[in-house]
Amino acid sequence: MSRLLDGLDAEKRHWLHRCGQMAVTRGGRAFLVGGSVRDLLLSNDQVDLDVVIEGDGMGVAQDLARELGGSLIRHHAFQTAVVTTANGFRVDVATARREEYKRPGQLPQIVPGDLENDLARRDFTINTMAISLSESDFGAFIDPHDGRSDLETGCIRAMHPRSFADDPTRVLRALRFSVRYSYKIEDKSEEWMNEAITGGCLGTVSGERVCKELRLLFTESPMQGPSRLEVEGVLPIVHPGLRFQRKPLQGLQDLIEWWEVASSGVSLVTKPKGWLMVLGCCAKRLSSTERWDLVRHLKLSREERRPLIDSGAPWKRAADSLLDSPGQPLNSMVEREFRGIDQGALLVGASIAGIDSAKAEMVRIYLDELHGVTAELDGLELRELGVPQGPIVGEILERLRVSKLDGKAPNASVERKLVKAWLAENQL
Numbered sequence: 001m002s003r004l005l006d007g008l009d010a011e012k013r014h015w016l017h018r019c020g021q022m023a024v025t026r027g028g029r030a031f032l033v034g035g036s037v038r039d040l041l042l043s044n045d046q047v048d049l050d051v052v053i054e055g056d057g058m059g060v061a062q063d064l065a066r067e068l069g070g071s072l073i074r075h076h077a078f079q080t081a082v083v084t085t086a087n088g089f090r091v092d093v094a095t096a097r098r099e100e101y102k103r104p105g106q107l108p109q110i111v112p113g114d115l116e117n118d119l120a121r122r123d124f125t126i127n128t129m130a131i132s133l134s135e136s137d138f139g140a141f142i143d144p145h146d147g148r149s150d151l152e153t154g155c156i157r158a159m160h161p162r163s164f165a166d167d168p169t170r171v172l173r174a175l176r177f178s179v180r181y182s183y184k185i186e187d188k189s190e191e192w193m194n195e196a197i198t199g200g201c202l203g204t205v206s207g208e209r210v211c212k213e214l215r216l217l218f219t220e221s222p223m224q225g226p227s228r229l230e231v232e233g234v235l236p237i238v239h240p241g242l243r244f245q246r247k248p249l250q251g252l253q254d255l256i257e258w259w260e261v262a263s264s265g266v267s268l269v270t271k272p273k274g275w276l277m278v279l280g281c282c283a284k285r286l287s288s289t290e291r292w293d294l295v296r297h298l299k300l301s302r303e304e305r306r307p308l309i310d311s312g313a314p315w316k317r318a319a320d321s322l323l324d325s326p327g328q329p330l331n332s333m334v335e336r337e338f339r340g341i342d343q344g345a346l347l348v349g350a351s352i353a354g355i356d357s358a359k360a361e362m363v364r365i366y367l368d369e370l371h372g373v374t375a376e377l378d379g380l381e382l383r384e385l386g387v388p389q390g391p392i393v394g395e396i397l398e399r400l401r402v403s404k405l406d407g408k409a410p411n412a413s414v415e416r417k418l419v420k421a422w423l424a425e426n427q428l
């Protein structure tokens with residue numbers, strides 16, 4: 001009996017044990033499968049729980065959600081379900097199945113099957129291992145395709161010649177695992193993968209699915225990810241103008257690190273948007289029209305598209321106009337030009353300009369010192385100082401803000417003096 005499950009914390013082990021019992025109650029069997037087993041073997045302590053049920057997977061998911069007091073989302077068409085609790089505990093449950101690909105690149109049709117079918121339909125041998133969750137052999141290790149040996153020798157091996165053509169997102173997955181673990185793609189599999197790439201298989205997949213994989217790859221491996229995509233000829237398939245940009249991407253990592261320290265880790269920019277900033281660097285040469293084509297192809301949301309769109313023409317316009325201004329641009333000018341531009345796009349622009357450039361320095365000053373600056377006084381205090389009601393209040397607040405940005409109003413008392421002087425000047 002394998003002791004692999006001992007690598008999990010007690011809570012996870014308990015619920016896996018319960019899954020096993022629930023499956024038996026419904027006349028089936030439960031197994032921990034796929035990436036979960038791979039990660040357990042790699043001693044990863046952040047193992048996701050992927051459970052496959054021979055039998056009524058949707059029923060077991062329902063029982064589990066009830067007992068856990070968690071929420072349940074079921075996709076009956078795919079026979080998959082996700083159970084989550086309020087404190088973030090999550091189990092993915094699926095009915096064991098065979099998959100039939102009617103057309104390459106399209107989502108497969110699902111036919112209920114047993115564990116053997118379910119493991120055989122998977123992408124790479126390292127993802128085809130299972131652990132029994134049944135009471136009688138709880139923890140037993142199941143490895144029909146020698147996944148463990150490929151995991152130990154560092155080899156990504158596809159299950160069959162059509163694997164990449166059936167599901168071309170596996171090209172991106174193979175490269176992601178290869179980069180993540182520094183594993184080699186086995187020779188024959190690489191041949192199948194290259195045939196699929198040159199045969200244009202990625203063109204048969206929806207932009208959304210490509211996007212999901214790019215997000216994972218660029219988040220995990222912001223340098224090696226795009227570099228590997230270029231080497232394998234995949235980057236130009238996503239868009240012909242995309243290129244791996246070594247220097248900007250190196251600069252981007254430095255700037256992201258700097259920004260995380262400068263913003264004390266509270267930056268909302270870098271974590272979720274990091275991969276979009278990587279894409280923004282690779283899109284260095286893309287025109288506005290091409291950027292919009294890419295946005296539409298990948299189905300990026302309004303917020304997601306900003307690092308890509310704003311690092312094009314809006315960034316160039318803003319940065320060039322600041323450099324064109326005679327002398328050193330005032331802080332208030334920098335703030336005015338940059339405030340409408342996505343912060344991720346500013347970091348992309350600075351990386352492309354070079355992190356030692358004047359443009360990058362302006363971005364650092366803006367993010368660190370200028371963005372979000374407001375006057376010390378508020379509308380109420382202005383009224384108390386005698387400012388009449390109406391648009392003048394907003395105008396004076398803006399003048400105070402500009403003075404503060406440019407170092408002419410270091411505190412509230414100077415702001416009060418300024419307000420009084422302006423009121424006197426204008427005989428208000």
Ligand code: CTP
Nearest residue numbers: 034035036121122123124127128167169170173
């Ligand atoms: N899978 C597959 N083909 C795909 C996607 C997934 O065969 N295109 C299978 C693999 O067996 C994989 C499992 O479904 O292990 C779960 O997929 P997923 O959760 O997306 O990936 P993981 O392998 O768990 O990898 P990660 O560590 O990135 O979560």
